Amino acid sequence: MTARASKKRILIIDDSEAIHHDFRRLLCPERKEGRKALDLMEEALFGTAPTESPPELDFEVDSALQGQEGLEKVRQAQEAGHPYDLAFLDYRMPPGWNGVETLRHLRKVAPKLPVVLCSAYSDYSWEQILEEFPETGPLTELRKPVNRDQVREVVRTFTEEGDASHT
Structure with missing residues (x-):
């Protein structure tokens, strides 16, 4: 069994x-040593041993609260030679840039x-977005509230499709 070079x-x-x-809770499983007391309580209450998330769902997750901050993080990651493999982007982020x-x-x-564009609301139709970004990298949409399984499937699909050279 070979280990991954990096998350x-x-x-x-x-x-x-x-x-x-x-997103962190979904994509970054907590380490067993940090959950031991909670795991024991869960086993006592429900009679089941806790299950751990599969290792393929263990990612390095970074955050930005606004579009400008996110752009700067992407730029810095590119320059450092360690680009992001996927971005989840909200449509509405007042007072700064919107998702589009x-x-x-x-x-x-x-x-x-x-x-992955995510929101309960959008000021643009999906058709308008696809018209504006027809020849770019993979793009999809998830409506909030997002389903846990949808998020995991999108992450698996987009992080397994290509390499990390998103330049």
Whole structure:
């Protein structure tokens, strides 16, 4: 069995800190030593041994609360030679750039970076977005509230499809 050279890197760009927490909980399983007491209590209450997330769901997750901050993180990651493998991007992030404006800037810096647009609301139709970004890296949409299984499937799909050279 071979170990991965490094974890896949995911950037969450959303103005809600709760969303960042939710993505971290889904994508970065807590280590067993940090959960031992909770695991024992769960086993006592429910009679089941705790299960660990599969290792392929263990990612390095980074956060940005606004589009400008996210763009800078992508730029720095590119320059350091350790680009992100996937970005989740909220449509609405007042008072800064919205998701589409952020995507315009991201595509200039990292045109092949897979992006998942997420929101309960959008000021653009999916057709308008596809018209504006027809020849760029992978792009999809998830509606909030996002389903845990949908997030995991999107992450698996986009992080397994290509290499990390999103330049």
